[in-house]
Amino acid sequence: MNKFDAISRRRFLIGGGAALGSLILPGCSKTPLPPTYGSLLRMADNLTYLAQRTLLPGQSLAREYSHEDISSFPAIGAVSPGQPGARGYSELYRDLQKGGFADWRLSVEGAVDRPGTYSLADLKRFPSRTQITRHTCEEGWTAIAEWTGLLLSSMLLAAGMHRSACCVCFHTYDSELVDSIDMLDALHPQTLLAYRMNGRDLLIRHGAPLRLRVESQIGYKSRKYLQRIVVKDTFDDGGNSGFAAQGWAWYTGI
Amino acid sequence: MKHASKRRDVAAPGLDNTAPTAAPHAGWVKSTHWIATVSFLLLVFTGSEILMVHPRLYWGNVGNDLTPAWIELPISRNFRHGGWEGNEAFFIGADAPVSEARTFKTFNRNSWGRSLHFLAGWGLVAAGVVYLLAGIVSGHFRRHLLPNWAEIRPRALWADLVDHARLRVRGATDGPDYGRLQKCVYFGVVFIALPGTVLTGFAMSPAIAAAYPWLLKLWGGYQSARTVHFLLAVALVLFTAVHVYMVVKSGFRRQMRAMTLGRKST
Numbered sequence A: 001m002n003k004f005d006a007i008s009r010r011r012f013l014i015g016g017g018a019a020l021g022s023l024i025l026p027g028c029s030k031t032p033l034p035p036t037y038g039s040l041l042r043m044a045d046n047l048t049y050l051a052q053r054t055l056l057p058g059q060s061l062a063r064e065y066s067h068e069d070i071s072s073f074p075a076i077g078a079v080s081p082g083q084p085g086a087r088g089y090s091e092l093y094r095d096l097q098k099g100g101f102a103d104w105r106l107s108v109e110g111a112v113d114r115p116g117t118y119s120l121a122d123l124k125r126f127p128s129r130t131q132i133t134r135h136t137c138e139e140g141w142t143a144i145a146e147w148t149g150l151l152l153s154s155m156l157l158a159a160g161m162h163r164s165a166c167c168v169c170f171h172t173y174d175s176e177l178v179d180s181i182d183m184l185d186a187l188h189p190q191t192l193l194a195y196r197m198n199g200r201d202l203l204i205r206h207g208a209p210l211r212l213r214v215e216s217q218i219g220y221k222s223r224k225y226l227q228r229i230v231v232k233d234t235f236d237d238g239g240n241s242g243f244a245a246q247g248w249a250w251y252t253g254i
Numbered sequence B: 001m002k003h004a005s006k007r008r009d010v011a012a013p014g015l016d017n018t019a020p021t022a023a024p025h026a027g028w029v030k031s032t033h034w035i036a037t038v039s040f041l042l043l044v045f046t047g048s049e050i051l052m053v054h055p056r057l058y059w060g061n062v063g064n065d066l067t068p069a070w071i072e073l074p075i076s077r078n079f080r081h082g083g084w085e086g087n088e089a090f091f092i093g094a095d096a097p098v099s100e101a102r103t104f105k106t107f108n109r110n111s112w113g114r115s116l117h118f119l120a121g122w123g124l125v126a127a128g129v130v131y132l133l134a135g136i137v138s139g140h141f142r143r144h145l146l147p148n149w150a151e152i153r154p155r156a157l158w159a160d161l162v163d164h165a166r167l168r169v170r171g172a173t174d175g176p177d178y179g180r181l182q183k184c185v186y187f188g189v190v191f192i193a194l195p196g197t198v199l200t201g202f203a204m205s206p207a208i209a210a211a212y213p214w215l216l217k218l219w220g221g222y223q224s225a226r227t228v229h230f231l232l233a234v235a236l237v238l239f240t241a242v243h244v245y246m247v248v249k250s251g252f253r254r255q256m257r258a259m260t261l262g263r264k265s266t
Helices: A002-024 A040-055 A091-098 A120-124 A152-158 B027-053 B110-137 B140-145 B154-165 B180-203 B206-211 B214-219 B222-249 B252-259
Strands: A073-075 A106-110 A116-118 A128-136 A142-151 A167-172 A179-182 A192-197 A211-213 A226-232 B084-089 B098-102
Touching: A040 B110, A073 A142, A116 A120, A120 A142, A120 A192, A128 A192, A142 A152, A152 A192, B027 B110, B027 B222, B027 B252, B110 B140, B110 B180, B140 B180, B154 B180, B180 B206, B180 B214, B180 B222, B206 B214, B214 B222, B222 B252
Parallel strands: A073 B098, A106 A226
Antiparallel strands: A106 A116, A128 A142, A142 A192, A167 A179, A167 A226, A192 A211, B084 B098
């Protein structure tokens, strides 16, 4: 009974917070929807995106699990971008890996007042959040892990994100493909720039030294091996160098 | 035929509510039936593709190649591919969860597969919503679909089942004058199986499940929802096979005419 009360009160607070959040969320006045490229599938994706953004209550929290729920976790896609010949190989990444990522920097740029670069130590000075969440892969498998990092929203506020900001693009070492998320997901209270997994530094195969966690979408939106974050004030799904160009849906809340 | 009933022709559907045995199929029943049919076939096709990418089913919240499966289906090269390396435990202890890196080039057409699945899902949901609302408002469910107590007496149902098993199928009635077993099966398809596939589908959506956590609780976790989604799809495919067989057996051309352009039989 008490537990139920606590949960409903927490949900009320979250719901209220989300409702307030939607009032101060920056808005895309122009092109609020991803382009369809004339594809019926992309049109249906947009219908799903629009329906979810209209009908679902704001920034609901994904379920958080307990420590005993942590499970084995497959690493797929690029798993060793520092190894010549491997999928997603990057010379730049190989050199950074050799130096233990001491020279690694995250670049934050675009529609922000204070563009800049951050070392891992800089990022660890932000307030951290730890969450145990379920990774849901588009392939159909799931795994639970504990993630520690800083909120993407803290980073965006520190960089002085413009109120006109529309989406946040992610460039990574393992791929030429750019991906982006909208501001509702970017400012979601569980969207992390994670540097720890299950209490230790991220393994190379899981995206070291920094990866994204978007708990409100399918796994491939949580990109590994982050290099550059670009805030855009017009909608940008990466175009010809985006996931959509490869036929993958841009919005994967479903 | 044992259950053949007398038919009489009615000028227009819905005018004579007291004669449910003779009315032809309503226009909205026909159109939603075919939109749902096309959507369903697309959903089965893309759903099979999606299942081929990870042909393992589990119960609970977690399931992946590094955890035990409830069943594994030999339906693509991804079946027990074994392409894993670099086992590394996250914690100290014999049964600690591990990480492994995949080296195998898997089959995966989910780029268009998933988007087409959801496009077809919209078709099913749209047809389903119209059908359910019209079915309630028009009284179609009450008059034609819900079996009455006499019809679901076990002995009566058993007799109908035996008739079907012996392939003693009654002829086409050109309208919603359904037999007792037929009513029960349609009821299960319309009110249990199809809504069940939609609700298990919603439970697998990270955004929807975050907004409505009861969806995951209802099925007992993400992987349970996925497994139930699959089992319901299998049941619906079996239903479709029997349904088409019965249509053929009871007069294919006449049944198709009744469910498409024809208002009444000739």
